[in-house]
Amino acid sequence: MSLADDLYRETILDHYHHPRNQGALEDATVKTEGVNPLCGDEVTLYLKVDSDAISDIKLEAHGCSINMASGSMMSEAVLGQSLEQAMSVAGVFKNMMLGGSQETALPEELEDLEALQGVRKYPVRIKCALLPWNTLLEAIETSRAKGEDHQE
Amino acid sequence: MKAFDLEQVRKDFPILSRAVNGKPLVYLDNAATAQKPACVIQALTNYYEHYNANIHRGIHTLSEEATSAYEAVRESIRDFIAAPCLRSVIFTRNATEAVNLVAHSWGRTNILPGDEIVLSAMEHHSNLVPWQLLASERGAKLVYLELTESGEIDLQQAASVIGARTKLVAVTMMSNVLGTIVPVAELAKLAHAAGALVLVDGAQGVPHLKTSVTELDCDFLVFSLHKMLGPTGVGVLWGRPELLEAMPPFLSGGDMIGSVWRDRVKFNELPYKFEAGTPNIADVIASGAAIDYLNRLGMDNVRAHEIELTKYALNRMKELDDALVYGPLDANKRGGVISFNFADVHPHDIGQILNESGIAIRAGHHCCQPLMRDLKVAGTARASFYIYNTKDEIDQFLEALQEADKVMGHVACR
Numbered sequence: 001m002s003l004a005d006d007l008y009r010e011t012i013l014d015h016y017h018h019p020r021n022q023g024a025l026e027d028a029t030v031k032t033e034g035v036n037p038l039c040g041d042e043v044t045l046y047l048k049v050d051s052d053a054i055s056d057i058k059l060e061a062h063g064c065s066i067n068m069a070s071g072s073m074m075s076e077a078v079l080g081q082s083l084e085q086a087m088s089v090a091g092v093f094k095n096m097m098l099g100g101s102q103e104t105a106l107p108e109e110l111e112d113l114e115a116l117q118g119v120r121k122y123p124v125r126i127k128c129a130l131l132p133w134n135t136l137l138e139a140i141e142t143s144r145a146k147g148e149d150h151q152e
Numbered sequence: 153m154k155a156f157d158l159e160q161v162r163k164d165f166p167i168l169s170r171a172v173n174g175k176p177l178v179y180l181d182n183a184a185t186a187q188k189p190a191c192v193i194q195a196l197t198n199y200y201e202h203y204n205a206n207i208h209r210g211i212h213t214l215s216e217e218a219t220s221a222y223e224a225v226r227e228s229i230r231d232f233i234a235a236p237c238l239r240s241v242i243f244t245r246n247a248t249e250a251v252n253l254v255a256h257s258w259g260r261t262n263i264l265p266g267d268e269i270v271l272s273a274m275e276h277h278s279n280l281v282p283w284q285l286l287a288s289e290r291g292a293k294l295v296y297l298e299l300t301e302s303g304e305i306d307l308q309q310a311a312s313v314i315g316a317r318t319k320l321v322a323v324t325m326m327s328n329v330l331g332t333i334v335p336v337a338e339l340a341k342l343a344h345a346a347g348a349l350v351l352v353d354g355a356q357g358v359p360h361l362k363t364s365v366t367e368l369d370c371d372f373l374v375f376s377l378h379k380m381l382g383p384t385g386v387g388v389l390w391g392r393p394e395l396l397e398a399m400p401p402f403l404s405g406g407d408m409i410g411s412v413w414r415d416r417v418k419f420n421e422l423p424y425k426f427e428a429g430t431p432n433i434a435d436v437i438a439s440g441a442a443i444d445y446l447n448r449l450g451m452d453n454v455r456a457h458e459i460e461l462t463k464y465a466l467n468r469m470k471e472l473d474d475a476l477v478y479g480p481l482d483a484n485k486r487g488g489v490i491s492f493n494f495a496d497v498h499p500h501d502i503g504q505i506l507n508e509s510g511i512a513i514r515a516g517h518h519c520c521q522p523l524m525r526d527l528k529v530a531g532t533a534r535a536s537f538y539i540y541n542t543k544d545e546i547d548q549f550l551e552a553l554q555e556a557d558k559v560m561g562h563v564a565c566r
């Protein structure tokens with residue numbers, strides 16, 4: 001196996017060179033920052049949440065190929081999803097990355113994410129792949145907390 | 153004629169014969185830590201096999217042997233940094249601990265509200281965060297020496313910030329990111345004229361440059377032995393004896409005391425006042441073997457070898473269209489540390505691809521986040537050289553960099 005098969009698969013490089021949903025979101029309802037203090041990767045995640053669903057998502061990311069690609073794929077995977085669904089996708093992804101050596105088959109709509117499985121062989125890089133997802137989970141939590149405030 | 157026999161030197165380092173990912177190891181991460189020659193490893197096992205004992209106070213043979221071996225290294229270090237007296241050479245765990253010792257002990261008794269501590273914009277977190285904490289505790293202010301375009305100290309700007317309010321100038325001797333060699337003696341002149349002290353972070357400088365505390369004209373010097381062929385776990389603080397005498401202890405407990413009563417204590421004399429508890433005896437002793445090794449090569453030769461490698465590498469890196477190299481471009485003004493970035497490839501990816509060829513470099517912020525912010529990058533890739541590196545290894549490094557450019561670029565190029 002070579003690095004190009006494991007880590008730098010075409011799908012990953014495509015997302016790295018052409019990251020989707022990049023930039024700031026003017027009318028975001030939540031903005032969450034994530035950093036990886038060890039390597040300095042940074043991501044700012046903007047969500048627009050309408051009636052418990054992600055109606056828009058953007059990221060400002062500065063990181064390595066794995067980090068950028070993971071964030072880009074994530075934005076595609078959760079755009080339009082309910083917060084519940086987005087959390088479940090994040091759960092599936094984290095399981096795939098942290099769940100040992102078994103290859104995980106993902107549902108068709110999450111196929112791109114499978115390309116990141118190779119990263120599991122490079123433990124130090126798993127953190128890079130997880131950063132956008134952990135930031136997403138934090139953003140969802142913040143959004144929900146805000147929602148509860150409003151209801152009170 | 154070669155200043156030293158490079159082939160022989162390489163044979164002295166057992167680790168250099170290992171393979172990584174099926175390729176011979178090319179170790180270019182020396183600014184993080186250096187590899188250890190067999191004599192250092194042997195000094196460790198020899199101590200544990202033949203004279204392991206706690207030092208000082210023991211009257212049995214093992215303890216006497218261990219004590220005299222430990223104290224002999226203090227003398228080697230004194231000589232290595234041309235320090236006038238032995239009692240101002242203090243062993244710590246690493247350079248970081250030595251900075252903390254000064255920040256706590258000297259800093260808390262001498263830094264007052266409104267005082268200024270001057271740092272360079274390229275300090276390692278180890279010579280930055282302790283001063284930040286001290287400044288916020290004491291109501292003092294941090295002031296920075298800004299860098300020129302080429303990453304050098306601007307002495308004119310330095311003269312404008314070092315003044316009546318300055319209590320301390322704490323600077324690195326050589327940047328672990330840019331390689332820049334800092335004109336410490338010039339800064340010391342400014343500092344002393346203003347009545348301030350100078351602490352030099354020699355973590356990068358001492359392993360690579362012939363060092364004399366009198367020539368540097370500094371008041372404190374800190375460094376770590378693991379970056380100069382020694383084992384991990386040993387650092388040194390050198391300080392002017394009159395300053396150290398006046399400073400309260402940092403850590404307290406056994407060994408640092410003269411006499412203890414139920415309600416009071418009289419501290420031990422220097423250097424023991426600052427060496428509380430059982431020290432890292434084995435690693436200090438093995439550090440002596442590292443110092444002897446460097447002395448046998450001669451620090452002038454070490455420097456000459458590194459200038460040659462750096463010149464060669466900087467030259468060859470010009471072949472890479474997309475590479476941006478940081479720091480001074482004149483190898484005589486810098487150490488063997490080269491930080492760089494590619495336009496479109498993240499340093500992590502460079503590091504990963506190089507590792508595939510058995511080449512160890514470092515990627516990230518190198519514990520210099522403020523400098524990274526100034527450079528407007530999240531991190532850099534960094535190759536750093538030492539006595540056992542060769543031009544052939546630099547060629548392999550270049551080849552792998554070209555490969556990295558290809559692996560990462562191939563989608564974009566299509």
Ligand SMILES: Cc1ncc(COP(=O)(O)O)c(C=O)c1O
Nearest residue numbers: 246247248276278328355356376
């Ligand atoms: C310039 C500089 N200062 C301080 C340190 C800290 O050294 P240590 O971690 O051994 O305390 C380093 C090591 O990375 C360094 O490069």
